[in-house]
Amino acid sequence: MPFDFTFTSEQEMLRKAAMEFAEKEVAPKVEWMDETGETPIELVKKMMELGFGAIVIPREYGGAGLGHIARIAVLEEISRISPALSFCLQIVHLGQAPLIYFGSEEQKKKWLPGMAKGELISTCAVTEPTGGSDVLGIQTTAKREGDSYILNGRKCFITNVHISNMHGVLAKTGEGPKGLSFFMIEPNTPGVKPGRKENKDGLRGLNTGELILENVRVPKENMIGSEGDGLRIALTAISNIGRPGVNGVALGIIRRCLEEAAKYSKQRILYGKPISELQAIQWYLTEIYLDYETTRLLTYYAAWLRDKGARCDAENAAGKYYSVEAAVRCAHKLIQIFGAYGVMREIIPQRLLRDAEVLCSAAGTQEIMKLVMFRKALEYAK
Amino acid sequence: MRILNIIVCIKQVPDPKEFSKIAIDPVRKTIVREGIPSIINPLDKNALEEALRIREKYGGKVIVLSMGPPQALEACKEALAFGADEAILLCDRLLAGSDTLATAYALSKAIRKLEPYSLILCGNETVDGSTGQVPPQLAEFLGIPHVTRVRGIKIIDDEAIVESMMEYGYRIVKVKLPAVLAVVKEINTPRILSVFGIISASSKKLIQWCVSDIEADIDMIGLEGSPTRVTDVFTPEVKRRCEVFRGPVEETVRKAVRRLHEIGVF
Amino acid sequence: MSGEVWVYAECRSGRLMDVSIELINGARKIADKIKSSTASIILTDNVGQLADELISYGVDKVYVVEHPLLRLYQNDLYTDIICEAVLKYNPEILLIGATSIGMDLAPRIAARLKTGLSAHIVGLDIDENGILKQIVPGFGGGVMAVVTCPKARPQIATVRPGVLAKPEKTSKKGEIINFKTEISEEKIKARTLEIVEEEPLGKPLEEAEIVVGVGLGGCKPETFKLIRDLAETLGAAIGGTRPAVDEGYIKEDQMIGQSGKTVRPKIHIALGVSGAMQYMVGVMDSKTIIAVNKDPNAPIFKMCDIGIVGDLNDVLPILLEEIKQLRKT
Numbered sequence: 001m002p003f004d005f006t007f008t009s010e011q012e013m014l015r016k017a018a019m020e021f022a023e024k025e026v027a028p029k030v031e032w033m034d035e036t037g038e039t040p041i042e043l044v045k046k047m048m049e050l051g052f053g054a055i056v057i058p059r060e061y062g063g064a065g066l067g068h069i070a071r072i073a074v075l076e077e078i079s080r081i082s083p084a085l086s087f088c089l090q091i092v093h094l095g096q097a098p099l100i101y102f103g104s105e106e107q108k109k110k111w112l113p114g115m116a117k118g119e120l121i122s123t124c125a126v127t128e129p130t131g132g133s134d135v136l137g138i139q140t141t142a143k144r145e146g147d148s149y150i151l152n153g154r155k156c157f158i159t160n161v162h163i164s165n166m167h168g169v170l171a172k173t174g175e176g177p178k179g180l181s182f183f184m185i186e187p188n189t190p191g192v193k194p195g196r197k198e199n200k201d202g203l204r205g206l207n208t209g210e211l212i213l214e215n216v217r218v219p220k221e222n223m224i225g226s227e228g229d230g231l232r233i234a235l236t237a238i239s240n241i242g243r244p245g246v247n248g249v250a251l252g253i254i255r256r257c258l259e260e261a262a263k264y265s266k267q268r269i270l271y272g273k274p275i276s277e278l279q280a281i282q283w284y285l286t287e288i289y290l291d292y293e294t295t296r297l298l299t300y301y302a303a304w305l306r307d308k309g310a311r312c313d314a315e316n317a318a319g320k321y322y323s324v325e326a327a328v329r330c331a332h333k334l335i336q337i338f339g340a341y342g343v344m345r346e347i348i349p350q351r352l353l354r355d356a357e358v359l360c361s362a363a364g365t366q367e368i369m370k371l372v373m374f375r376k377a378l379e380y381a382k
Numbered sequence: 383m384r385i386l387n388i389i390v391c392i393k394q395v396p397d398p399k400e401f402s403k404i405a406i407d408p409v410r411k412t413i414v415r416e417g418i419p420s421i422i423n424p425l426d427k428n429a430l431e432e433a434l435r436i437r438e439k440y441g442g443k444v445i446v447l448s449m450g451p452p453q454a455l456e457a458c459k460e461a462l463a464f465g466a467d468e469a470i471l472l473c474d475r476l477l478a479g480s481d482t483l484a485t486a487y488a489l490s491k492a493i494r495k496l497e498p499y500s501l502i503l504c505g506n507e508t509v510d511g512s513t514g515q516v517p518p519q520l521a522e523f524l525g526i527p528h529v530t531r532v533r534g535i536k537i538i539d540d541e542a543i544v545e546s547m548m549e550y551g552y553r554i555v556k557v558k559l560p561a562v563l564a565v566v567k568e569i570n571t572p573r574i575l576s577v578f579g580i581i582s583a584s585s586k587k588l589i590q591w592c593v594s595d596i597e598a599d600i601d602m603i604g605l606e607g608s609p610t611r612v613t614d615v616f617t618p619e620v621k622r623r624c625e626v627f628r629g630p631v632e633e634t635v636r637k638a639v640r641r642l643h644e645i646g647v648f
Numbered sequence: 649m650s651g652e653v654w655v656y657a658e659c660r661s662g663r664l665m666d667v668s669i670e671l672i673n674g675a676r677k678i679a680d681k682i683k684s685s686t687a688s689i690i691l692t693d694n695v696g697q698l699a700d701e702l703i704s705y706g707v708d709k710v711y712v713v714e715h716p717l718l719r720l721y722q723n724d725l726y727t728d729i730i731c732e733a734v735l736k737y738n739p740e741i742l743l744i745g746a747t748s749i750g751m752d753l754a755p756r757i758a759a760r761l762k763t764g765l766s767a768h769i770v771g772l773d774i775d776e777n778g779i780l781k782q783i784v785p786g787f788g789g790g791v792m793a794v795v796t797c798p799k800a801r802p803q804i805a806t807v808r809p810g811v812l813a814k815p816e817k818t819s820k821k822g823e824i825i826n827f828k829t830e831i832s833e834e835k836i837k838a839r840t841l842e843i844v845e846e847e848p849l850g851k852p853l854e855e856a857e858i859v860v861g862v863g864l865g866g867c868k869p870e871t872f873k874l875i876r877d878l879a880e881t882l883g884a885a886i887g888g889t890r891p892a893v894d895e896g897y898i899k900e901d902q903m904i905g906q907s908g909k910t911v912r913p914k915i916h917i918a919l920g921v922s923g924a925m926q927y928m929v930g931v932m933d934s935k936t937i938i939a940v941n942k943d944p945n946a947p948i949f950k951m952c953d954i955g956i957v958g959d960l961n962d963v964l965p966i967l968l969e970e971i972k973q974l975r976k977t
Contacts, residue, residue, distance in 0.1 A: 017580070064578065272629070402947075413791065510787055513766075515755035546748070551846040553840050558838070612795055614793065616792050618790075618925075624953070625955065626952075631958050631966060632966055634958060635970060642936075647915060
């Protein structure tokens with residue numbers, strides 16, 4: 001499988017646009033986000049205006065249809081400045097995924113154009129207090145009543161819940177693996193209540209919270225696919241958009257670690273010379289660089305597979321697993337390089353570690369990733 | 383006043399952030415630009431942004447014109463992604479070695495094919511040559527007025543009132559259109575490329591012209607048409623003492639000041 | 649004897665620009681080498697003593713064009729007049745100060761005369777064949793090119809202010825020629841309506857004996873205060889880098905370097921300046937350069953006379969003290 005590692009001119013322009021947006025408009029807000037945990041709504045709006053929300057939506061529905069490699073490039077550039085805002089964007093894409101992969105023509109025409117413009121932002125609400133990994137254990141119900149379904153339940157740790165006007169919800173219509181269905185709840189539907197806002201220690205400024213559904217009436221036309229398709233829809237969306245999105249964010253963190261480590265080691269003087277001349281520091285830098293290159297390769301390779309339309313759940317899981325582990329260890333090393341300064345709130349290393357940690361259980365825990373990879377590994381038994 | 387074509391001249395230049403990596407070929411006495419990423423000259427972006435704003439306000443068509451090697455097509459694509467309606471790359475081996483006069487001449491011949499136009503906008507200077515000479519020379523070849531260092535443009539009927547920056551202050555100039563206006567960065571903040579702009583670029587007109595397309599006189603272009611010659615290129619030499627003091631702060635500063643006194647500075 | 653070496657004498661509000669006076673020095677040196685004479689051309693509404701002043705600085709001749717319409721710089725008229733004068737008198741070389749007006753005017757003149765022009769040169773010399781060798785900075789000043797105009801005439805160059813030294817005044821005599829040419833208002837297509845002046849703050853950089861340069865490293869409130877204290881004690885003018893302008897610590901007209909001012913003080917103190925060529929090209933001609941920077945690998949340490957590696961907040965107070973002590977003794 002010959003690879004061409006060059007970006008197209010469109011992908012390059014997209015990367016430049018994301019970098020400029022991040023450096024000029026996002027950078028000034030990063031400290032405030034981390035301190036207050038508040039979500040910068042104007043920046044979310046600006047991202048939508050610039051079209052970053054439209055990257056994976058096909059052209060015929062008003063999107064840019066630029067593909068998964070382009071998406072990763074944008075997520076990486078924004079994450080390099082603000083992992084929290086980049087994650088917000090990746091979940092905006094996740095909210096579109098069930099529709100893009102499984103929506104009917106009517107449903108796509110109805111919602112995708114608005115999503116491409118950023119007028120409609122949807123969550124992808126799966127996790128409940130009963131568990132995220134244990135998807136079959138969810139308790140939210142969707143009871144058929146005439147031409148509608150009545151939804152009742154409580155979702156937690158849902159990203160973008162307070163800034164979305166639509167919600168994609170996984171609910172029980174029956175029992176067992178074929179008992180789950182996926183519904184799109186439109187704006188201003190009665191009974192939909194965003195609940196408590198979570199106070200995370202990392203990715204602060206990313207909106208995470210509860211979604212409470214009290215007798216929410218949803219027309220049957222808003223169900224994606226048929227009854228029983230829910231599990232497949234949710235997992236496909238999470239595998240192909242959610243996990244790679246975590247990759248992209250982690251990649252930005254790792255790159256930032258590399259940049260900060262290199263800069264600091266050249267500047268910081270100990271024993272009369274820059275610490276970049278001390279072997280211990282050199283090896284940290286080398287390891288961070290190696291993590292960056294390997295994460296990049298895994299991430300863009302999986303994206304390339306997806307752009308070709310290949311099934312790549314194991315590669316998606318491998319990417320998410322590897323990139324998050326790498327981000328955490330690179331950030332940890334960055335703190336060692338900075339010494340005591342590394343754990344001071346005003347300086348970046350500790351924030352990168354906190355941000356990386358939150359990625360661990362995003363789009364599935366690291367342990368679930370291993371399960372997915374295991375299945376692929378076993379296929380090699382011939 | 384109906385605004386017709388607004389022509390924006392752009393140039394693809396090496397990224398100034400990487401200038402420290404520029405090397406000089408000691409034999410051929412030329413600049414080695416390989417491996418240095420290229421961008422649209424920053425002031426040309428200001429010019430393009432201003433053109434787009436004028437189009438938004440008064441109508442008209444924004445046409446981007448660039449003279450350069452084949453890789454300058456990327457800069458033209460980017461200009462289309464920003465919102466220009468059409469882009470033309472003037473590319474021909476015969477144009478190589480052009481100084482500002484030959485460049486201005488070639489551009490003027492290309493612009494003659496884009497008549498009628500209301501306005502020509504350029505960046506006041508480029509980051510590589512920084513001569514700032516092309517816009518006035520272009521205007522001379524076209525027989526129209528020009529104003530440099532423009533930081534504000536107001537269009538009233540068939541004239542523009544512009545502010546041209548000076549060392550301490552500015553002058554207000556009333557200029558008849560069509561005219562060449564060379565803009566400085568104070569004029570606006572260029573927009574950020576949008577995804578929609580990027581995807582629309584591929585469906586816009588991007589064409590290449592060569593010397594015969596613009597009916598240029600061979601004697602007026604390239605090395606032949608350049609009255610100036612570069613006879614040498616070098617990195618400036620610095621002969622300084624380079625006595626650097628380091629160590630614990632108090633001691634270091636004292637030593638340094640003592641040395642300054644010794645060499646007669648203080 | 650070859651054609652004359654001309655200097656365009658720019659005047660604003662009845663005063664000669666310093667650079668036009670500096671150019672007379674350069675013109676004289678060149679003219680001596682090619683065994684020719686120097687001349688100035690001045691366009692104004694009221695020449696007053698200006699022609700005499702030019703002659704006192706050493707030009708052999710002054711071509712005067714006087715007309716009310718020339719009070720403010722009008723590109724159309726100025727270009728017409730100077731080109732006509734050039735075609736009539738055939739100077740060999742024309743030097744123009746690289747001011748905002750000079751850079752607006754010179755290219756158009758060169759294009760009309762189909763001759764060569766080099767921009768804001770930082771050095772010039774003339775060879776045995778009478779070819780002007782013009783040193784032009786490029787790529788932010790990191791690269792220098794030697795440009796010539798072998799065939800076309802006149803050879804024209806715009807010269808950066810501050811590069812040449814001002815000549816001493818003499819009691820030489822010279823010739824004043826009133827150049828008559830048709831000047832009509834209809835020719836004006838880009839009309840300067842008015843010049844609005846904005847006062848510069850503090851001592852103009854180009855005249856200061858000591859110049860303090862502020863780089864990004866100095867752009868913090870407490871640090872900048874220390875810098876100001878140092879500048880005040882030394883009676884120094886404050887300039888700085890592009891990043892310092894962007895951070896709002898100094899004004900655009902205090903910017904030094906490729907896109908800013910060239911200074912030639914006795915002492916230049918660069919504080920928190922990395923030493924990028926874009927900046928250094930504006931201070932190259934300082935007699936002594938002192939640099940303070942916390943990065944021992946900063947390029948400036950290879951381009952200074954005395955360097956101090958350290959944090960500005962630590963160094964400056966001690967530096968100030970030491971200098972004060974020194975002055976007492």
